[in-house]
Amino acid sequence: MSVGLPTTSTSPVIQVIDLWMTFPGKTAAQPIHVLEDVHLQIREGEFVCIVGPSGCGKSTLLNIIGGFLKQSHGSAIVEGKPVNGPDPGRIFVFQENGVFPWLTVEDNIGFGLLNHPEAHRRKQVQHYTDMVGLTGFEKSYPRELSGGMRQRVEIARALAAEARVLYMDEPFGALDFLTRLKMRADLVRIWQEERKTIVFVTHDIEEAVQLADRVLVMSRRPATVKEEIIVDLPRPRDLDDSRYLSTRDRIFEVMGMDIKTGAETNV
């Protein structure tokens, strides 16, 4: 399925055309076909979540768009050019352990600005430290912070480095439930202030509906984009709103899961 842009959109910042990915298996006769015929477009400033069954290839797709893996076939075009390796303007935020343990919060956040004038660096660091709610912790080391605070450091570091695109792979996956809820709300606020393009991979369908402009639902492996669901709801989203709940239920349905029991259905 080809998924695209709302009709009012400008040209896409990310474009994936007929993308296939196969990993060599343990033997040449058993290659692992992961992605097949993936097409997608993401416009500047859009917040897109990718969901799908475990092991279907979500991280693989993100790693190809991010320049860490080379596809077997097809094109990944970002900011008008074929992806040919990572780019400092497009930053990954992973589940955990992305911060440098030997640097303080402020040095972590300012890490991408080492070549910039000191005054600019300090201003950026303070601005993003405040934005992610870490004011007062500038001199702390990561070991002195909670998991949620460490994720805030990572997000602030990406923003301070003036990333235009954020690739987020289960960034809140290691956090407890309440911290996840808080981080989601904060990420929405930050995205509304910054309007970066965000591509966010998650297992969590509720998280996707809470965050995204569009949710891309992938099929089982070899995966393609099975359906795109537009989440046209005002933010911050009311998790009891019937439209929120019906969007969530639709994604469960597309994924072939029974919302009440978690059992797979025959979709």
Ligand SMILES: Nc1ncnc2c1ncn2[C@@H]1O[C@H](COP(=O)(O)OP(=O)(O)OP(=O)(O)O)[C@@H](O)[C@H]1O
């Ligand atoms: N470098 C690799 N070499 C061989 N196989 C790989 C490699 N990377 C991923 N795979 C395989 O590709 C498939 C897709 O993996 P991927 O991590 O992209 O899925 P995912 O949807 O992100 O998974 P999850 O939801 O569990 O995080 C898996 O079967 C995995 O074992």
